[in-house]
Amino acid sequence: MLLRASGERDHTDYDLAAVTQNSGDTGVPHGDWLRKLVEAAIAGEWGALGDIRRDAAMAMGEQAAVDALTVAAAFNGITRVADATGIPLDTSTAESTVELRASIGIDDYAYAAKTERYG
Amino acid sequence: MYPPNTRLRENLREAHSATWQCIAEPGSFWRGTERVSMVSEARAALECSLCVERKAALSPNAGNGNHRCATNLEPVMIDAIHRMRTDPGRLTKSWFDGVIAAGISHQAYVEMVSVVNASVIIDTLHRCLGLELPALPAPIEGEPSGDYNTDAVDDGAWLPVLAAEQVMNEETRMPSVPYIGRAMGLVPSAAQLFFQTFRPHYALIDIKLAISQAQTEFVAARVSALNECFY
Numbered sequence: 001m002l003l004r005a006s007g008e009r010d011h012t013d014y015d016l017a018a019v020t021q022n023s024g025d026t027g028v029p030h031g032d033w034l035r036k037l038v039e040a041a042i043a044g045e046w047g048a049l050g051d052i053r054r055d056a057a058m059a060m061g062e063q064a065a066v067d068a069l070t071v072a073a074a075f076n077g078i079t080r081v082a083d084a085t086g087i088p089l090d091t092s093t094a095e096s097t098v099e100l101r102a103s104i105g106i107d108d109y110a111y112a113a114k115t116e117r118y119g
Numbered sequence: 120m121y122p123p124n125t126r127l128r129e130n131l132r133e134a135h136s137a138t139w140q141c142i143a144e145p146g147s148f149w150r151g152t153e154r155v156s157m158v159s160e161a162r163a164a165l166e167c168s169l170c171v172e173r174k175a176a177l178s179p180n181a182g183n184g185n186h187r188c189a190t191n192l193e194p195v196m197i198d199a200i201h202r203m204r205t206d207p208g209r210l211t212k213s214w215f216d217g218v219i220a221a222g223i224s225h226q227a228y229v230e231m232v233s234v235v236n237a238s239v240i241i242d243t244l245h246r247c248l249g250l251e252l253p254a255l256p257a258p259i260e261g262e263p264s265g266d267y268n269t270d271a272v273d274d275g276a277w278l279p280v281l282a283a284e285q286v287m288n289e290e291t292r293m294p295s296v297p298y299i300g301r302a303m304g305l306v307p308s309a310a311q312l313f314f315q316t317f318r319p320h321y322a323l324i325d326i327k328l329a330i331s332q333a334q335t336e337f338v339a340a341r342v343s344a345l346n347e348c349f350y
Contacts, residue, residue: 002291002293002323002336002339002340003333003336003337003340005291005292005336006332006333006336007333009290009332010332010333012333014333014337019337019340019341019344020344026337028331028333028334028337029331029333029334030334031334031337034330034334034337034338034341035341037338038338038341038342038345039341039345041243041246041247042342042345042346043345044165044246046246046249049246049247049249050249053247053248053249060330061329062126063126063329064328064329064330064334066125066126066127066248066329067328067329067330068330068334068338069244069247069248070127070131070244070247070320070328071320071321071328071330071335071338071339071342072243072247072338072342073240073241073243073244073247073320074240074317074320074321074339075321075338075339075342075343075346076239076240076243076342076346077236077237077239077240077243077313077316077317078236078240078299078313078317079207079342079343079346079348079350080203080204080207080232080235080236080239080346080348081232081233081236081299081302081303081313082299082302082348082349082350083203083207083208083210083346083347083348083349083350084203084207084210084215084232084236085229085232085276085277085278085280085302085303086210086212086215086276086277086278087275087276087280087298087299087301087302087350088275088276088298089298089349089350090285090293090294090297090298091285091294092285092287092292092293092294093292093293108347109208109347109348109349110349111211111212111349112212114208114209114210114211114349115211115212115213118178118179118180118209118211118214119178119180119211119213119214
């Protein structure tokens with residue numbers, strides 16, 4: 001949802017549906033490389049990630065590849081804080097993203113829905 | 120903690136070293152040895168066959184047997200840490216209520232969430248850069264302080280959170296203190312520990328990285344989706 005705000009500041013219409021899908025182009029520069037880095041990192045595919053990191057560094061620059069992974073590492077932690085404390089969306093975000101959440105599947109992750117689904 | 124050739128910024132290196140040291144110290148509700156055990160247990164979860172079985176099952180409550188554990192933490196803590204580490208997207212309110220009913224206070228739970236997930240950030244970054252995990256810090260003797268925020272409020276989360284006025288930032292369209300910044304507000308030292316680790320990695324605006332804000336938000340959003348995180 002912050003990607004949408006970022007797009008508005010950049011006057012760029014990113015395809016947000018591609019965020020929740022396993023393929024697709026959001027329109028973010030080097031999105032393919034960022035996707036590969038993140039997916040290998042979160043899946044814990046460390047061997048593959050070494051090769052991806054090297055290739056991504058050639059495409060985007062070494063510092064950019066490292067920075068992308070620092071962001072991924074941070075969100076691998078903070079998403080767990082949110083999930084473990086059951087915090088709701090901030091009111092402004094909840095109000096401004098009703099259609100977006102439904103259309104790209106984020107509502108499936110809502111804590112009430114998970115409790116209903118998994119007990 | 121990190122070799123000099125890893126292209127990590129100095130403030131991040133310093134923050135992670137400080138976090139590692141802080142984990143070893145007595146917290147507000149856990150001793151240093153227990154906090155270090157939490158990190159050890161989070162690592163053991165990645166090699167746990169019960170966690171693998173549960174992750175692949177339709178229900179997060181499937182699977183028999185015991186966790187492959189590395190510590191003598193209480194079983195309820197071991198289960199909580201393993202679930203948080205390996206299947207965070209399927210944590211539920213009823214699961215959380217079970218942890219509390221088993222005798223873990225809200226305050227102790229918050230501190231555990233902070234310690235485990237600060238270590239998740241540090242361990243993930245090491246793995247991402249092809250580095251060995253850092254050696255566990257040596258626990259420091261001492262008793263927990265028992266300090267917590269008596270002004271925390273019930274405001275829609277599973278446990279009391281930091282009370283904060285919701286002033287909107289027009290640029291980010293987020294409150295001045297977003298909910299995630301309030302989530303561990305019941306135990307200020309826990310919030311401090313986690314966010315001192317997290318903060319050098321990310322900013323809501325004007326990010327000082329070699330990737331743009333939009334690229335940063337895409338990475339963050341993709342991680343959230345893969346971890347099935349609603350927030």
